[in-house]
Amino acid sequence: MKKxxxxxxxxxxxxxxxxxxxxxxxxxxxxxxxxxxxxxxSAVLSxxxxxxxxxxxxxxxxxxxxxxxxxxxxxxxVEQKLREGLEQQGLQxxxxxxxxxxxxxxxxxxxxxRARMLYSADAKTSITLNVDNRGTVLTRVYRREAxxxxxxxxDLAVLENMLNSQISDxxxxxxxxxxxxxxxxxx
Numbered sequence: 001m002k003k004x005x006x007x008x009x010x011x012x013x014x015x016x017x018x019x020x021x022x023x024x025x026x027x028x029x030x031x032x033x034x035x036x037x038x039x040x041x042s043a044v045l046s047x048x049x050x051x052x053x054x055x056x057x058x059x060x061x062x063x064x065x066x067x068x069x070x071x072x073x074x075x076x077x078v079e080q081k082l083r084e085g086l087e088q089q090g091l092q093x094x095x096x097x098x099x100x101x102x103x104x105x106x107x108x109x110x111x112x113x114r115a116r117m118l119y120s121a122d123a124k125t126s127i128t129l130n131v132d133n134r135g136t137v138l139t140r141v142y143r144r145e146a147x148x149x150x151x152x153x154x155d156l157a158v159l160e161n162m163l164n165s166q167i168s169d170x171x172x173x174x175x176x177x178x179x180x181x182x183x184x185x186x187x
Contacts, residue, residue, distance in 0.1 A: 023056040023068045023160050027081045027168050032175055036089035041185050042097035045083055049075035050104045057159050061114040068156070074108055078127070078167060085175045091184065099184055100132040103174075106141075108167070110159045121148045123162040127170050131183045138183045142170040 056074070059066040082103065083093055107126040112119060123146045131138045144166035148154065174180060 022071050023156060023163070024071050025056070025074060025077055025160065025167070026164055027077055027171065028164070029081055029085055029168060029171055029175070032085045032088035034088060034090055036181055037086075037091040037185055039090070040092075041090065041099075042092040042094045043086070043099035043101045043184055044095060044097045045079060045086065045093050046100070046102045047075045047079040047082075048102070048104045049073060050106055051108060053109075056108060056163060057110045057112070057156065059112045059153075061112075074105055074167075078103065078105060078171065081168075081171055082174065085171065089175065089181075098134055099186075100130070101184065102130045102132075104128045104130075108163060110162055112154060112159070114153075117151060119150050119153055121150075121154045121159055121162065123147075123159070123166060125163065125166040125170060127167075127174075129174055129180065131180055133183050133186050136183055136186075138179060140174070140177065140180065142173060144169060 053067075054069050055067040056070045057066075057068040082101075086101075087093060105127055107124050110121055110123040112121050114120075123144075125142075125144045127142050129138075129140045129142065146162050146166065148158065148162065
């Protein structure tokens with residue numbers, strides 16, 4: 001009888017466990033080709049998280065709505081991965097370089113709603129890239145959207161994966177953009 005009481009108590013406590021309170025962004029970029037930039041090419045890289053709210057995931061049907069922040073600031077993660085990619089391509093990143101490469105995270109959010117018996121997860125990512133090489137300016141806006149529906153509440157890992165793949169895809173597109181490369185190198 002004691003074992004049964006203990007088992008019931010554990011199950012009740014497990015049922016009361018809180019949902020995760022943070023989302024984990026883990027960006028993956030493949031290796032970048034070297035030799036994109038000449039040996040003397042250099043730039044300053046800076047980033048800004050311009051979102052009005054820090055949440056990465058919002059469950060709107062929870063009362064009150066559940067809002068999950070990230071483990072690390074997204075701006076720092078994006079800057080780190082972009083830095084790694086540009087350096088692999090041969091660009092030297094220096095504080096006193098004449099070329100300025102900047103990005104702004106405008107939107108980065110998964111919104112989960114439930115209508116009747118179906119959950120919908122809508123992920124939206126928007127990043128603006130600005131490159132200024134001595135007056136030659138290029139501005140690009142990269143957007144990604146995705147939607148997933150399911151009969152059960154989506155796991156946080158699924159939602160994290162939606163954001164991770166969107167950001168990684170945008171960064172890969174930035175690194176492969178021939179016009180961005182041309183403005184940075186001055187060609």
